[in-house]
Amino acid sequence: MVATPIGNLGDITARALAVLSQADVIAAEDTRVTGQLLKQFGINTPMISVREHNEHSMADKIIARLAAGDTVAQVSDAGTPAVSDPGAVLAAAVHAAGFQVIPIPGASALTSALSASGFTCAHSLFYGFLPPKSKQRRDELAKVAELPYLTVFYEAPHRIADCVADMAAVFGPEREAVLARELTKTFETIRRAPLGQLAEWIANDSNQQRGEAVIVVNAAAPAEKAESSSYDALLTPLIAELPLKQAVALAQAISGAPRNALYERALELKKAE
Template sequence: MVATPIGNLGDITERALAVLSQADVIAAEDTRVTGQLLKHFGISTPMISVREHNERAMAEKIIARLAAGDTVAQVSDAGTPAVSDPGAVLAAAVHAAGFQVIPVPGASALTSALSASGFSCAHSLFYGFLPPKSKQRRDELAKLSQLPYLTVFYEAPHRIAECVADMAAVFGDEREAVLARELTKTFETIRRAPLAELAQWIANDSNQQRGEAVIVVNAAAPAEKAEGSSYDSLLTPLVAELPLKQAVALAQAISGAPRNALYERALALKKAE
C-alpha cells in the first residue's frame, strides 16, 4: 500500500520509489494519473486498473498473482490508498487469503491539515466526506457538533461553499475552523477563522471553490456548568417522579451538563420538597 504525493512530487519517499520500481505490477486507481507520476520518475513498471467499481473482482486476480510469487504495489491517485480512496477492499481480501499487506507511508492531506491547523487537542476524529445533500449533511453534522475533539472532513470543490455554510449553521458561527485547500500545490491556501467568516470568505472568492479541500473544525467547548436554578425547569419534574440518581442521569442525557453539578442541584431540590 504505497502513499504517493498529494500535490508536490518532491514529497514522494525514497522507499516509495524503490517499491514502485521493483514491484511486478502496480495496481492504480487511474492508470493515466499514476502514469504521469511514473513517467516523471522514470519508472516503467506495468500497471493494472483497480478502481472502486472493480476492486472486488480485481482482488481475485491480484491474489492469484501473489500466489504466483509476484509483488503488487497498490496506489491511489494521490495520498494513501484506502483513506477516502479505494484500497480497503483489496487489503481485506489479501489479508483473508493469508498474504502480507505492507504499508509504505507518505504524504497525507489529513495529517498535513491537522499539523497546520494550530488547534491544540489531544483527540481528533477523521470523518472524511459528508453526504452530498444538505439535509443529510446537516443531520450528520448535528451528531458531531458537541464532540470534545477536532473533526476533520474532506470535501469536493463544487460542494465546499455550501458545506462550510452548513457547518456554520450547525456548529455555530463562532466555532473556529481551518480550510486547507490544494495542499502542497501551487495555490495552496490555509486559513483559520470562525465558521461564519470562513463561509463568507469562500462564498465571496470563487478561487476558494477550486481543488480538493480539508476542513478541520475545533472541538466543542465544554458544556456550561449547571449553576443556581439554570436547570430547575428540567430537574424539578424529574426529581418529583424519579429516584435521585435516575433523575440526574436523565437530566444529563437531555442537557449534556456535568453530572456533579446536576446532582448537587437535584439534591438541593429534593431537600426543599
C-alpha cells in the same frame, strides 16, 4: 500500500520509488493518473486498474498473483490508499488470504492539514467526506458538534461553499476552523478563522471554490456542567403526565440540555415519588 504525492511530485519518497520500480504490477485507481507519475520518474512497471467499483472482483486476481510469488503495489490517484480512497477492500482480502500487507508511508492531506492548523488539541477525529445534500450533511455535523476533538473533513470543490456554510450553522459562526485547499500545489491556501468568516470568504471568492479541500474544525469548548437539580422545574410536571422517555425528549427539545443528564435526573425524580 504505497502513498503517492497529493500535488507536489517532490513529496514522493525514495522508498515509494523503489517499490513502484521493483513491483511486478501496480494496482492503480486510475491508470492514466498513475501513468503520468510513473512517466515523470521513468518507471515502466505494468499497471492494472483497481478502483472503487471493481475492487471486490479484482481482489481474487491480485491474491492469485501474490500466491504465484508476485509483488503488487497498490496506489490511489493521490495520497495514501484506503484513506477516503480505494484500497481497504483489497487490503482486507489480502489479510484474509494470509499474505502480508506492507504500508509505504508518504503524503497525506489529513496529516498535512492537521500539522498546519495550529490547533493544540491532542485528539482528532477524521470524518472524511460528508453527505452531498445539506439536510443529511447538517445531521452528520450535529453528531460531532460537541465532541472534545478536532474534527477533520474532506470536501470537493463544487460543495465547499455550502459545506462550510452548514458547518457555521451547526457548530456556530464563532467556532474556529482551518481551510486547507490545494495542499502542496501551486495555489495552496491555508486560512484559519471563525467558521462564519470562512463561509463568507469562500462565498465571495470563487478561487476558494476550486480544488480539493480539507477543513479542520476546532474542538468544542468544555460545557459547564449544570447542577442536576436545575432541571427539576421542567422535568417534574412532564414526568407526572408522560412516559419517562417522552418526558425526557420533550425536556431536551425545550431546554437544549444534554439528554443523558436529563434522563438521569428524571430517573431520580421518578424514584423519589
